[in-house]
Amino acid sequence: MKFENTGIENLKADLNRLDEVMLEHGLVREGQWDYERVTYDKKTVVKEGTFYLRVQGHVHEGDVGAHKAIIQLMTPLLGKHYYPHGVEYGEGEQFPKAIVSQSEKLLNEVKAEVEKFAI
Structure with missing residues (x-):
């Protein structure tokens, strides 16, 4: 499940x-x-089940290994883990409303914090 239009995907920040x-x-x-x-x-x-809220990013500038990078964040995802195959994010997945609500709240909190130092 993608969390579209959170605003997180528009942020660049120091690693x-x-x-x-x-x-x-x-x-x-x-x-x-x-x-x-x-x-x-x-x-x-x-x-x-087991669920993962995932926020990914890619390097806009610098090097992650050197701990000197500017990261462009991407659209957050929510996935369900299936043993032994891994995490599925597909549209056909069912996510508990409580997990979705908690994830949205957390993403809003993260966005507010990151916006303070975003580039």
């Missing part, structure tokens, strides 16, 4: 500040990056 804000909101980058891309995930486990 280090972005890492701090995302982590404060439970979105973890960990090892999910390469020199040109980053992925922040928040895992939620409920009786209906």
Whole structure:
């Protein structure tokens, strides 16, 4: 599921500040990056399954490995995990309303924080 028109997809921000804000909101980058891309995930486990809110970004300028990069954020996604195959984001997926609402609230909070230092 895509969260269209959140405004997050219009933001560019410093990687280090972005890492701090995302982590404060439970979105973890960990090892999910390469020199040109980053992925922040928040895992939620409920009786209906395991869901991941994902915010991705790509390098606008700089290098992620050197911790000196400007990241262009992309449209956030919500996916459901299926063992052992992975996460599905398809339109045919069913997402609990509570998870969708929590995700929208979190994305609004993240957007408000990132806008303070966005480029």
